[in-house]
Amino acid sequence: MAVQVTESTHRFDKIDGEYLANGFLMYPFYGREYMQKIPDFPLDSRDLLLATYPRSGTTFTQRIISGLKHGSDAISTENFNLFAKFPHLDLNFDYYHSCNLNYSGYEIAIKQDVPRFIKTHVPLSIAPKSVHKRSKVLFVLRNPRDILVSLFNFHKGDSTLNFKFDFDTYFDMFLEGCVMNGDWCQYNAEWLDFCNTNPNRTLVITYEKLLDDFETNVRRLAKFIEIEVTDKIIAQVKQETNVETMKKTTLCPGIDNFVRKGVSGDWINHFSKEQCQKFDQWIEANKKKYPQALFDLVGE
Structure with a gap:
């Protein structure tokens, strides 16, 4: 059932420094030493773990949560350090000359007082083992067609990677699970099953629903993380998390256009007719392996 790379x-050219972890492809900014430590990370029952496949609306969700917790004014400028306030557990790398930066989300997170808001892109098989006993989990999904396009553009703009693939090649890489964080279906099916097994401390939401009905879904999110909100607070957070504002306030050193379009359905502008057919076939083949509910959530 699982797609193990x-x-x-x-069969594709390798990114310098990439490696495999439990059958999922990892890029060099996911430090291998820390990847081995993550399963033993001690989550607390009061912590929130935000689990997403890359480019699923993760930063959008982080900014929303940060706005609810710290206030919309706090997130209204680029001075708000999302990487420190909401550490990325698996992002750990030594000094990158290209972006004048070193970072260890693991070290930041482990030193913070609880309750903590922590982000991860690791598959469930690598996630902290303590997640099976405690902590809240917010799981965010996005349609895989849009993720493919977003990931491609994300990597093209990353000066820390030797990324030299064209879109046609990357399209095939995605379908074969030979991209950062591996096979989309396997990754999301595992986390969705975890959430369905632990409904009292998990919340599943989609990027598309956040875009379509921001107010309703932010209320769901606020209730889940136990923060009281008003219509005014939600409106203020919505203003500070729209895509044009986030392009100015949400920057990532070494990556151009970290916040790109913030829309749903942009894939249609990038897929050829043949690729549309090929992706449809990929979806249908995976529906025989994974629960229909996974595909229903993202409109497939």
């Missing part, structure tokens, strides 16, 4: 099945 191996050295023998990975």
